[in-house]
Structure formats: C-alpha cells, structure tokens
Amino acid sequence: MKRNASSQPRQVASASLDAAQLAVVEQAIAEHQSVAGGLLPLLHQIQEGLGHVPDDAVPLVAEALNLSRAEVHGVLTFYHHFRREEPKGQVVQVCRAESCLACGSDALWKVAQALGDHVTVEPVYCLGLCASSPAVQIGNRCHARMTPDRLQRLVSAQKEAA
Numbered sequence: 001m002k003r004n005a006s007s008q009p010r011q012v013a014s015a016s017l018d019a020a021q022l023a024v025v026e027q028a029i030a031e032h033q034s035v036a037g038g039l040l041p042l043l044h045q046i047q048e049g050l051g052h053v054p055d056d057a058v059p060l061v062a063e064a065l066n067l068s069r070a071e072v073h074g075v076l077t078f079y080h081h082f083r084r085e086e087p088k089g090q091v092v093q094v095c096r097a098e099s100c101l102a103c104g105s106d107a108l109w110k111v112a113q114a115l116g117d118h119v120t121v122e123p124v125y126c127l128g129l130c131a132s133s134p135a136v137q138i139g140n141r142c143h144a145r146m147t148p149d150r151l152q153r154l155v156s157a158q159k160e161a162a
Contacts, residue, residue, distance in 0.1 A: 003125055015059065016054075016056050017054060017056045021050055021054060021057075022044060023107070024045075024049035024050055025057045025060055025061070026044075026047070026060075027049075027060065028042045028043075028045040028046045028058065029042065029064040032065075033064050033065065034043070035149070035158060037139070038065065039051060039061070039065055039067070039072065039075060040075070040079075042061060042065070042112075043072075043075065043076065043082060047082060047083065048128060050086070051083070051086050051087055052082075052085055052086050052087065053076055053082055053083065055084060056115040057152070058072045058073055058076070058107075064129060070128075071159055073112070079086040080123070080124070081124075083122075087120035088117060088118065088119070088120050089118035089119050089120065089157065090115070090118065090119050090120070090138060090139060090155060090158055091119075091120045091137075091138070091139060092112045092119050092120070092122070092136060092137075092138050092151075092155060093120050093123070093124040093126050093136060093137040093138075094108050094109045094112050094121065094122075094123060094124070094134075094136050095104075095125070095126060095127045095129070095134060095135045095136065096109070096123040096124065096125055097124075097125050097126040097130070098130075099130040099133045099134075100127075100130070100133040100135055101134075102133070103133035103134045104133075104134050104147075105133070105134040105146075106137075107148050108134055108146055108147075108148060108151055109121075110148075111121075111148040111152060112136070112151065112155075113131045115152070115155055117157060118159060122131070122142075126139065127142050128142075129142060129144045130160075131146030133145075134144050134146050134153070136151060138154055138155065138158060139158070143146065
C-alpha cells in the first residue's frame with residue numbers, strides 16, 4: 001500500500017551497509033526512483049552491483065519509491081531470482097522445470113549440491129533451453145544438454161580460472 005504522497009518522508013538509516021554498498025543502492029534508486037514500475041529494475045541493478053539485495057537496502061528502496069517495506073520484501077521473496085544473502089563463490093543454477101527434470105536435472109542437482117562451499121547452488125524454473133534439456137547456468141552463461149560429469153568439469157575449470 002502506498003503512503004499518502006503529502007506525508008513527510010521518513011529518514012531511513014541503513015544499519016550495516018558499507019559505503020560501497022550504499023553507493024550502489026543510492027545509484028540504483030537515483031536511476032529508477034521516478035520511473036513507473038521501477039522497483040524490479042532497481043532491485044536487479046542492486047543485485048547486479050552487489051551480488052544480492054541486502055536486507056538493509058529494503059527500507060531505503062521502500063522509502064524512495066513510497067512503498068511499504070512489506071511490498072519490497074514481498075517482491076524480493078516472490079521472485080526466486082533475487083538473493084538476499086551474498087553468494088559463496090560461483091553461482092550454479094540448475095533448471096528444475098519439467099523438461100529438464102524429465103531429462104535428468106535431478107542428477108545435476110545432486111552433483112551441484114555436492115560441489116562444496118565454493119559454489120552457491122540455486123534452483124531456476126526454466127532457462128529457456130527446453131529443447132536441449134537438461135540445462136544449467138554457471139555465472140551468466142547457460143549450458144545445455146548437461147551431464148553430471150560435464151557439470152563437474154565446468155565448475156572445476158571456472159574455479160581454477162578464477
């Protein structure tokens with residue numbers, strides 16, 4: 001629910017954002033604050049800059065867009081794309097949609113979860129590669145017709161390159 005536009009804006013302090021994080025959040029707010037429907041692009045920009053949307057950014061975003069904290073939190077938790085915690089190492093997303101499940105993504109999911117602490121494993125529900133299932137996304141790159149062995153090799157190769 002939006003607050004009355006005539007009400008005085010509250011000053012919201014961020015409890016644990018450091019200066020660099022605050023700069024990313026403020027830049028995203030500045031670019032999207034006056035854009036109709038700017039919440040999603042704003043949150044995407046914060047996540048792109050920080051790797052996640054910190055909980056302490058929620059009040060700042062809500063205040064800037066004249067939304068309640070609950071509305072911003074609701075969007076963050078509704079869309080599984082958004083992370084609220086910083087990922088550990090590489091991000092491996094395993095497609096869990098029907099086509100990929102039918103073609104073996106359960107085995108990929110198990111392998112990905114066993115890769116260790118240097119990997120953040122996330123489910124996604126369609127990478128758009130249904131004709132080439134099963135699919136994963138490692139970082140920003142999609143890989144189709146994935147096998148458990150190939151997944152292990154790709155993650156290991158990217159770990160060594162980093």
